[in-house]
Amino acid sequence: MLSAESIKHLAETGGVTWPGELRGDGLLLTLGNVIQPLHEPRYGIVDLADQASIDALYGVQIDNWITYNLRPQQMVIVPVAQPLTLGPDVYGVIGGLSHLARVGLAVHITSPYVLPGWSGHLALELVNHGPATLRLHADMPVARLLLPRGGGPVPSAHPFYGDPTHLKSRYADEFFAGPSER
Numbered sequence: 229m230l231s232a233e234s235i236k237h238l239a240e241t242g243g244v245t246w247p248g249e250l251r252g253d254g255l256l257l258t259l260g261n262v263i264q265p266l267h268e269p270r271y272g273i274v275d276l277a278d279q280a281s282i283d284a285l286y287g288v289q290i291d292n293w294i295t296y297n298l299r300p301q302q303m304v305i306v307p308v309a310q311p312l313t314l315g316p317d318v319y320g321v322i323g324g325l326s327h328l329a330r331v332g333l334a335v336h337i338t339s340p341y342v343l344p345g346w347s348g349h350l351a352l353e354l355v356n357h358g359p360a361t362l363r364l365h366a367d368m369p370v371a372r373l374l375l376p377r378g379g380g381p382v383p384s385a386h387p388f389y390g391d392p393t394h395l396k397s398r399y400a401d402e403f404f405a406g407p408s409e410r
Contacts, residue, residue, distance in 0.1 A: 235254075244315060262395040265304050305352070307334060321372060332357040333356060334355045336353060
């Protein structure tokens with residue numbers, strides 16, 4: 229993992245762009261001002277090969293939220309407040325804060341890796357696995373991004389990720405677009 233001094237040097241030389249806080253040897257990830265709740269769809273089933281079925285999983289996106297009560301077993305998607313850009317030889321690893329895990333909050337439920345060349349707002353999937361409703365606050369710290377030194381070519385930008393207002397899954401659009409498009 230890169231040290232705080234190495235991260236500062238990367239920021240000074242353009243290898244990392246991060247307007248947020250550096251805490252220890254990582255970037256402190258805080259919740260942004262958009263929240264995307266998920267809810268039980270009308271028929272209780274989401275067909276992952278049908279984009280309309282996936283879209284039915286999402287409630288109304290809430291902009292400029294201050295607090296949000298996350299019920300047990302509920303999930304929301306929230307972008308990180310600050311945009312991030314990683315250079316071609318830097319990748320990131322997202323780690324939740326253990327303080328929050330100990331009250332049942334999972335803050336990132338997919339792959340923890342952020343690929344070299346990433347640019348945009350990371351999206352975090354928050355799930356309350358605890359027995360009590362948890363009150364979330366906009367701008368609260370929830371995770372850290374550690375930066376190991378990596379290498380290799382920068383992958384092409386993914387068309388669905390990085391925009392803090394587009395938080396819904398596009399799984400069926402990407403993987404079930406039709407036999408000739410896969």
